[in-house]
Amino acid sequence: DGGITQSPKYLFRKEGQNVTLSCEQNLNHDAMYWYRQDPGQGLRLIYYSQIVNDFQKGDIAEGYSVSREKKESFPLTVTSAQKNPTAFYLCASSIRGGAGNTIYFGEGSWLTVV
């Protein structure tokens, strides 16, 4: 919720560039997630991490990479291999991974390819 900070809010990327979106949480949550939101497509899971130093691919991981070196931080890199990166990106966290744990979202980052 208010304890999840994403930056930058708006980002423009030239074709062929990698960009990194920051996500920091101070909720002491174990699990963190990255979702992509396109108009009419709902939220699709890119990557998730249930614990420090571990992460798993979601449904649309191609062209993205993540790291989880600290519990508080889960940055997402949008690589040049992602052919259609323009979207709204949402970071989220939950107290634990697994079923039934409420997910809280950050404010989101808008990425536009120019």
Add this chain to the structure above:
Amino acid sequence: GENVEQHPSTLSVQEGDSAVIKCTYSDSASNYFPWYKQELGKRPQLIIDIRSNVGEKKDQRIAVTLNKTAKHFSLHITETQPEDSAVYFCAASMGGNGGSQGNLIFGKGTKLSVKP
């Protein structure tokens, strides 16, 4: 894997009327069903959730019902107000812990417009 269908994609109601949004899911092992409200340009926020051991849950003007046999769940908003206008997402979480089983699968959203 789990698949969540949400209907309708758009819904327009008059202020004071009720609004109902329906979702179906495919995996009978799913046991957690949250609903999120997202205002334009903002983050989704949890408004209500239900677990598979109950059939209905209410919170003031909002209620959610779950039919496990038919594998569908619905959001009911009564006495709608203009500030209810937003996109609403349903989601389902597969049963079990660890791996990808607990991850939420979202519907595509319903844009609700409440006309004064």
